Amino acid sequence: MSRARSSSGIASLALLALLTLLAAGCGSGGGSASAASSEKLKVVATTTQVADFARAVGGDRVQVIQILKPNVDPHDCEPSPADVKAIGEADVLMANGVGLEKWLDATISSAGFTGTRVDASQGVKIRSGNGDEEEKEGDPHIWHNPLNVKIMIVSIEKAFTAEDPAGAVAYKANRTAYDGRIDALDADIARQISSLAPADRKLVTNHDAFGYYVDRYQLTFVGSIIPSFDTSAELSGRDVKDLVEKIRSIGVKAIFSESSLPPNTAETIGREAGVKVVAGEDSLYGDTLGPQGSDGATYLQMEEHNTRTIVDALK
Incomplete structure (x- = not known):
């Protein structure tokens, strides 16, 4: 050469x-x-x-x-x-x-x-x-x-x-x-949420990303693992303890992890509170859409997936 x-x-x-x-x-x-x-x-x-x-x-x-x-x-x-x-x-x-x-x-x-x-x-x-x-x-x-x-x-x-x-x-x-x-x-979201008994419409998520959804469809927001709009906010041991106690006292059925955040803390809180954690492919799409071919590939698919997941877990 x-x-x-x-x-x-x-x-x-x-x-x-x-x-x-x-x-x-x-x-x-x-x-x-x-x-x-x-x-x-x-x-x-x-x-x-x-x-x-x-x-x-x-x-x-x-x-x-x-x-x-x-x-x-x-x-x-x-x-x-x-x-x-x-x-x-x-x-x-x-x-x-x-x-x-x-x-x-x-x-x-x-x-x-x-x-x-x-x-x-x-x-x-x-x-x-x-x-x-x-x-x-x-x-x-x-x-x-x-x-x-x-x-x-x-x-x-x-x-x-x-x-x-x-x-x-x-x-x-x-x-x-x-x-x-x-x-x-x-x-369709309103129809699906209305199929839940009012006492079951209780939401716990990774961070405070679903306030507009909660307000629109009349759910009860119990709390989040990171109690902030920003996922980079600090999480204290006291925050975790308070959330576990609240989940137990109110009778929450599930904790929802999010696709862009690791589920580790959610799983820890779920074990301590004795409730199931929705994670993996069933995670909610909070801050971002999912990749092509996923249930969150578009905005419409994202919200359909989130609603279906929430209703299935809280029934």
Whole structure:
């Protein structure tokens, strides 16, 4: 082999290594650009849920890259170089808001983003936090009430239409169709929850991610293993002891683990309290969607899975 060909091979390997590095990190889970998508609206969405909504509204007129990968905790995201590059090249950047993406401002600054930034939480009534630092902006888990999603997708439609007026009719049609699916989901969740006796509608989860769901469908929130909106909050031995005592005294039937969090503490509390722990493939999807092929691959599937799991465990 000649020196020229050897050098070319080394260069190719170096390029491959660089591309592999850029693909690492918490993001770029939605795919990359191609010649066929070069004329589509370039959209970067921070969370798995917002990316799913963007695809539903945008249809084939948008190319969506999502920063967070399935089953990755959004509270701990560290954007990769590929994420920064994607944001810098985006026409529209869509975020959940309510302080969920604490890393976003610094990433935008690094990326030199000059497009349209959309806070999908605008217009949503936010549940208050407890005043702690991690809860000062309120409860960010707004998607667990389907009626909030209807507000979120209106913001998405408006942003896409402003950037791509020629697609206005398509965006409205997509949003209207998705609206109908959300209404059907909401009705089905209400029907399933109503099949539970009121005394059995008691929820214990990994962290405080389901407040909007509890409020919408009139469940009783007993408590969570991490008593915070933020999964990075500290857990004390006293918190665990208090929760075990509460589970025993109130007569909770199950503890629900979450797909993006380890089930170890939930299983420990379940043993001490003498109740079953719903974990593994039956874990609830709290902060993130699941991978393709899972029961949480889309927002609609996620909420259907969560409801079915909760009802089956509490009957």
